[in-house]
Amino acid sequence: MSLKKDLISIKDLTKSDIYSFIETAKEFKKISLKDIKKVPTLRGKTVINLFYEPSTRTRSSFEIAQKRLSADSLNIAISQSSVTKGETLKDTILNLESMKPDAFVIRHHESGAPYFISKITKASVINAGDGINEHPTQTLLDIMTVMEEKKDISSLKVAIIGDISHSRVARSDIFGLSMLGADIYIYGPYSLLPVTGFKDIPNVRIAKGFKEAVKNADVIIMLRIQKERAGYHFIPSIEEYRNFFKLTPELLSLASKGVMVLHPGPVNRDVEISGSIINRDKTFIFKQVENGIAVRMACLYMLLGVQKSLEPDI
Amino acid sequence: MKRLIIKNGIVADPLSRTEVKRDICIEDGIIRGAGNGTGDFKKSRSADIKIINADGLYVLPGLIDMHVHLREPGYEYKETIKSGMEAAVSGGFTSICCMPNTNPPNDSASVNNYIINKSKEAGLINLFPIGAISRGLKGENLSDIGELKESGAVAISDDGNPVSDTSLLARAMLYAKTFGLPVISHSEDLSLRGKGVMNEGFTSQALGVAGIPSIAEEIAIERDIGLAKYYGAKLHIAHVSTAGSVDVIRRAKKEGVDVTCETCPHYFTLTEESLLNYNTNAKINPPLRTGRDILAVKEGLVDRTIDVIASDHAPHSEDEKDTTLDNAPFGIIGLQTLLPLTFKLYAEKRLFLHDIARLVSQNPARILNLSGRGGIKEGYAGDITIVDVRKKWKFSENKIKSLSKNSPFIGMDFTGIAVYVIVSGNVISAN
Ligand SMILES: [Zn+2]
Numbered sequence: 001m002s003l004k005k006d007l008i009s010i011k012d013l014t015k016s017d018i019y020s021f022i023e024t025a026k027e028f029k030k031i032s033l034k035d036i037k038k039v040p041t042l043r044g045k046t047v048i049n050l051f052y053e054p055s056t057r058t059r060s061s062f063e064i065a066q067k068r069l070s071a072d073s074l075n076i077a078i079s080q081s082s083v084t085k086g087e088t089l090k091d092t093i094l095n096l097e098s099m100k101p102d103a104f105v106i107r108h109h110e111s112g113a114p115y116f117i118s119k120i121t122k123a124s125v126i127n128a129g130d131g132i133n134e135h136p137t138q139t140l141l142d143i144m145t146v147m148e149e150k151k152d153i154s155s156l157k158v159a160i161i162g163d164i165s166h167s168r169v170a171r172s173d174i175f176g177l178s179m180l181g182a183d184i185y186i187y188g189p190y191s192l193l194p195v196t197g198f199k200d201i202p203n204v205r206i207a208k209g210f211k212e213a214v215k216n217a218d219v220i221i222m223l224r225i226q227k228e229r230a231g232y233h234f235i236p237s238i239e240e241y242r243n244f245f246k247l248t249p250e251l252l253s254l255a256s257k258g259v260m261v262l263h264p265g266p267v268n269r270d271v272e273i274s275g276s277i278i279n280r281d282k283t284f285i286f287k288q289v290e291n292g293i294a295v296r297m298a299c300l301y302m303l304l305g306v307q308k309s310l311e312p313d314i
Numbered sequence: 315m316k317r318l319i320i321k322n323g324i325v326a327d328p329l330s331r332t333e334v335k336r337d338i339c340i341e342d343g344i345i346r347g348a349g350n351g352t353g354d355f356k357k358s359r360s361a362d363i364k365i366i367n368a369d370g371l372y373v374l375p376g377l378i379d380m381h382v383h384l385r386e387p388g389y390e391y392k393e394t395i396k397s398g399m400e401a402a403v404s405g406g407f408t409s410i411c412c413m414p415n416t417n418p419p420n421d422s423a424s425v426n427n428y429i430i431n432k433s434k435e436a437g438l439i440n441l442f443p444i445g446a447i448s449r450g451l452k453g454e455n456l457s458d459i460g461e462l463k464e465s466g467a468v469a470i471s472d473d474g475n476p477v478s479d480t481s482l483l484a485r486a487m488l489y490a491k492t493f494g495l496p497v498i499s500h501s502e503d504l505s506l507r508g509k510g511v512m513n514e515g516f517t518s519q520a521l522g523v524a525g526i527p528s529i530a531e532e533i534a535i536e537r538d539i540g541l542a543k544y545y546g547a548k549l550h551i552a553h554v555s556t557a558g559s560v561d562v563i564r565r566a567k568k569e570g571v572d573v574t575c576e577t578c579p580h581y582f583t584l585t586e587e588s589l590l591n592y593n594t595n596a597k598i599n600p601p602l603r604t605g606r607d608i609l610a611v612k613e614g615l616v617d618r619t620i621d622v623i624a625s626d627h628a629p630h631s632e633d634e635k636d637t638t639l640d641n642a643p644f645g646i647i648g649l650q651t652l653l654p655l656t657f658k659l660y661a662e663k664r665l666f667l668h669d670i671a672r673l674v675s676q677n678p679a680r681i682l683n684l685s686g687r688g689g690i691k692e693g694y695a696g697d698i699t700i701v702d703v704r705k706k707w708k709f710s711e712n713k714i715k716s717l718s719k720n721s722p723f724i725g726m727d728f729t730g731i732a733v734y735v736i737v738s739g740n741v742i743s744a745n
Contacts, residue, residue: 236457239458
C-alpha cells in the first residue's frame with residue numbers, strides 16, 4: 001500500500017491503491033444495508049467539510065459517510081462565510097488548523113486548491129472536486145459501480161461524452177479507467193474537447209462521431225453540461241447540445257448488450273440523456289449515489305488510518 | 315429513362331486536366347460515361363433522348379459560384395432568389411452558394427429552409443446556403459451551427475461582418491469541425507478599416523476620401539490562418555485582394571495548413587482608379603487595389619495558391635448607389651461577368667479551360683464537400699456548363715438579369731460566354 005495521507009488526484013494512486021479502496025468500500029457498503037447504519041470506526045476524529053462551491057450530492061454523501069463512521073463533522077459553506085470578508089484561503093486553513101482537525105474534505109472552484117491546502121495542514125486532505133481538475137472520489141465510485149457489473153475493466157470500451165474540457169469527472173475517470181486498462185473514447189463538440197489530448201495515455205482517443213464513440217461500448221459516461229457554456233461561445237445553445245450530443249435510445253442501441261450508462265449528476269434530463277433511458281435499468285445513476293457513500297467511507301477510513309500509522313506513538 | 319447526349323464538344327475536365335473532344339451521356343440526371351466520337355450511345359431504344367450538338371464549344375463541369383449574396387428574405391428589391399438564379403444561369407452557373415446576410419440573417423433552420431424552398435420553387439439551378447457563424451451576424455454568440463448543417467448549409471460565414479472576437483472565431487472553427495463544416499472568413503480588421511471606403515493609396519488621396527489599408531486584410535488573414543493552424547480546422551478565406559494576402563496564404567499552404575481561398579474577377583481586372591469620379595459602382599469590400607496587386611492575384615491563380623474564383627455578387631439598388639462614395643453601400647454584382655472576365659486569363663494564356671473548371675467547379679465542390687459535383691465523371695451529377703470561348707459581345711445594361719445593375723463593367727467588350735447550363739440533365743439556354 002503506497003497511500004499518502006491525502007486523496008487529491010487519481011494520478012497519485014496505483015492500480016492496487018484503487019483496488020484496495022474498492023475492496024474496503026465493498027465492506028462499508030454492507031453497513032449501509034444494515035438496520036443500524038453506524039460503526040464507531042472514526043469516533044473522536046474531526047472532519048471539516050469545506051465547500052467553496054455549492055454542492056448537494058457530494059457534500060451530503062461525505063456527511064453521511066462521516067456520520068456512519070461516527071466522526072465529528074464541521075460543515076463550512078464558504079459563500080456565506082469568511083471569503084466574503086476577504087480572508088485568504090491560506091488564513092482560513094491556518095485558522096481551522098488550530099482546531100486540530102483530522103481531515104479536510106475540500107470542494108473548491110479553483111484547480112489545485114486541495115494540493116495547496118495539503119501543503120499547509122497536517123490533516124488529511126480529500127479532494128471533493130477542484131475547478132476543472134479532478135474529482136477522485138467520483139472516479140472511485142464510478143469504478144466500483146462498473147466492477148459490480150463487469151469483472152475485468154481492462155477488457156472494456158468506455159465512452160465519455162460531453163464537456164471534457166471543463167469536466168473534473170472526465171479527467172479523473174480518464175486517469176483512473178485508463179490506468180486499469182480500459183479503452184476510452186471521448187466525444188463531444190470539438191470546442192469542448194482538449195485540443196492537445198492527454199499526454200502519456202495511449203488508450204484514450206477522440207472519436208470521430210457519437211456513433212463511433214458508443215458503438216459496442218460497455219460503459220457510457222455522460223457528463224453534465226453547464227448552461228453557462230453557451231454564453232462563452234463554447235456551444236451555440238442548450239438546444240443544439242440537446243439535438244446533437246444527447247444520448248438517445250437509438251445511439252444506446254449501438255452499444256454492447258450489457259451497457260452501463262453513468263452520469264455524475266445532477267442530470268439535465270433530455271439534455272444529456274433522453275428521459276426514457278434514465279427510467280430504464282441501463283442507467284446506474286442511482287447506484288452511483290449509493291456507492292458514493294461507501295467509497296467515501298472507505299476513503300476517510302483508509303486515509304485517517306494512514307495518518308495514524310504515521311504517528312505510531314500516539 | 316431520360317437521356318441527354320452532348321455531342322462533339324471539347325470536354326475541359328479538371329479531374330484528368332485534359333481538353334479532349336468526346337461525347338457525354340447523362341441518364342436520369344447522372345453522368346453515365348463519356349464516349350469518343352459519335353454513335354456510342356445509340357444502342358438503347360429508350361423513348362426520351364435529347365441531343366445537344368456542342369460542335370465548336372467547350373464542355374465544362376457545372377460551374378459553382380461559392381460566394382453570392384441573394385437578398386431574399388428581407389431585401390427583395392435588390393435581388394430575389396429567383397432573379398439571382400436567372401443571373402446565375404446567364405453567367406453559366408449550375409450551382410450557387412448564398413451568404414447569410416439576409417434579413418433575418420440565415421442563422422437557423424427556419425431561414426435555411428425558407429431559402430431552400432424558394433430556390434426549389436424557382437427550379438432553375440442548385441442553391442447551397444451558407445449559414446451564419448454568429449447568431450444574427452452580431453459576432454457575439456455562435457448560431458445553431460449543427461442545426462444549420464442538418465438543414466442543408468454547406469459552410470458557415472459571417473461574410474460582410476468579420477468576426478472580431480478571436481475566441482468566438484476559434485470556437486466556431488472547433489464547433490464546426492465537429493460537423494465537418496468549413497468556416498469561410500471575410501478576413502478584415504475592422505478597427506483598421508475604420509471609415510475607409512476604398513483602397514488606401516494615391517487614388518484615395520487624390521479623391522480626398524478615407525482609405526482601407528491593405529494591411530487590414532492581411533493582418534486578419536494572418537490571424538485566421540493562425541487559428542486554423544493551431545486548432546487543425548478547415549478554413550476558407552473569401553475574396554483575397556492584395557499581394558500581401560496571396561503571400562501569407564502561399565506560405566501557410568507550404569506549411570501544410572488546411573486553408574483554401576478565393577478571389578473575385580474584379581481583383582484581377584480593375585484597380586482603385588476605377589473609383590475616380592467617385593464611381594460608387596466600383597465601391598466594394600475588400601476594395602479594388604493596385605496594378606501590383608492584380609499581378610500578384612494572377613500569379614496566385616497560376617501557381618494554385620488561389621483555389622477558387624467566385625463572384626461576391628452583391629446587388630444594391632440604383633437609389634442606394636446613386637449617392638456619394640462615402641454614403642454608398644459596398645458591393646457589385648458579378649454573376650454574369652465572372653466567366654467572361656476569367657476568360658481574359660485564358661486569352662492571356664495564364665489559364666487553360668480545365669484550370670477554369672478547377673477554379674470555378676472542382677475546387678468549390680471539394681471545399682464545400684459537394685460530393686458528386688465538380689467533375690465530368692461516371693456517377694457524378696449531370697451538371698454541365700457549355701461555353702463558347704470565341705463569342706464577342708458587349709456587357710450592356712439590358713443584358714443584366716439581376717434586379718440591381720451595380721456593375722463597373724457595363725459597356726465593356728467581352729470574348730466568351732455561357733451557351734447552355736445543364737442541371738441534373740435538364741438543359742437551360744444561358745444566353
Ligand atoms: Zn465579404
